[in-house]
Amino acid sequence: MKKSILILFLFIGFLSANAQSLLSERNKYTKQDTLRGSITPERIWWDLTYYHLDIEVKPDEKFISGKNTIKYIVLKEYQTLQIDLQAPLEITKVTQDGKVLNVIHNGNAHFVQLTKKQKVGNTESIIVYYEGNPKEAVRAPWDGGFSWKKDSNGNHFVATSCQGLGASVWWPCKDHMYDEVETMDISVTVPKNLMDVSNGKLKSVVDNGNTKTYHWYVANPINNYGVNVNIGDYTHFSETYKGEKGNLDMDYYVLKPDLEKAKKQFKDAPKMMKAFEHWFGPYPFYEDGFKLVQVPYLGMEHQSSVTYGNQFKQGYLGRDLSGTGWGLKFDFIIIHESGHEWFANNITYKDIADMWIHESFTNYSENLFLDYYYGKKAASEYVIGTRKGIQNKRPIIGDYDVNSGGSGDMYPKGGNLLHTLRQIVNDDGKWRMILRKMNKDFYHQTVTTQQIEDFLSKEIGIDLDAFFNQYLRDIRIPVFKYQIANNTLTYQWKNVVDDFKMPLRIFIDDEPKWIYPTSEKKELPLSSQQKQQIEVDKNFYVEVENN
16 A cells, blocks of 8 residues: 555656746746747738838947838738847838728737738738847857948948847847748948948949948748848959759958958859759849858858858868868868758748757758768768767757747758768669758758758658658757677667668678668678678767667
């Protein structure tokens, strides 16, 4: 009886502890997280088609003001529309057809009360006016906001960055990744001695006397965090790249004292374009051109306006993240951030929980750049070298509907996940075609992890459910456990999810052989004439246990 009571108390304690854990897990997110990270009823009923962001930036005051014209198609009759803008910025007015509308404010989410009947199929628009001193980025680009700096000549040097935190940190928009605007105008007014560089092609520059307004046009769909403002005493040079879809304008904007260094360092840009068009297919934004723009922070993948702050050094600020030497063969920011044009800007996650789609494939693009110019061995050594940065403390996949990304392992672990997949395909020509087909099939689309998993399973021709569960949703590294006795190799997978059956290439006395382990023990007869030395191909991201 006492034993039963003890078990009961232990069970209740277990339930209580787990309930507290689950409650704590739920409580770490707020209503604001849900309003920011989910497709709310006030978002889903309208399809975003066009923005005209028209602002003035006053660097002396660290102040911005202006408006955003938002056009949309009505998908369902509804009378409340959600716009996102983060404090301390304030919406001063919202109008539709010239009529001022009531807005209900709930933190960073603002609910516009429409008076005009919203009829299915109609194209409508609102204009959102706003102003204020936006959040200043303390450690851009990781924390996001405006970077207000000065160049060596004392001129203002200003830039935006907002991945994760969201574009609504500096401009009002529909700040959820599932709905990309189709085209966009960007007008930025700055002091007359400075220049603004934003996304797309420059349409005009208007001299207002004490200020100038730079008008940019984006012809392709663009995600909100890909929109940027870069302001400085820039000089410009350019070249034309003859690519898979014809002539591509490649423009470079740098501070005047850095022009000669940039002309040398930016030679990696056309090299990048050649390698990535080979592996991934045509650059996705020919109509908008490609730009590298110097900024006062490290860099970011702003669409057609990639920002650069790597100090004109090889590697990552002069360091090789792989520790192999291969990472000093290229400028990390030029290669990595430009790789995002295919993975982030062409293929975009719908929910930040699936951010690995951006970062894992782009991390892997560094490997493919090396492969193109230095060969497969160099590329393999590089990606394997990055494993030392993997923590395996949290899954790569984040929490959905609350604007929560997964762990930073999405970079090195994600790259090694894809490198391992390449081994499974075991056909480099096929692997290249899969990557190119992926960018073609999901061209200018927002996607989910499930779509990417299903695509790769279909194209590779094997069920990858357990593979992705292992590497994306679990923190354990698969362990290949084996022993040799009586001329027999006994082996199995340990430390794995259910149904994990990843094939593996091993070497028996230096001779390659494919085996197909599962969590159950399997046996392979060995010749008594063999030395019976077993080595696992290091290109597979696994651990090995021999006992």
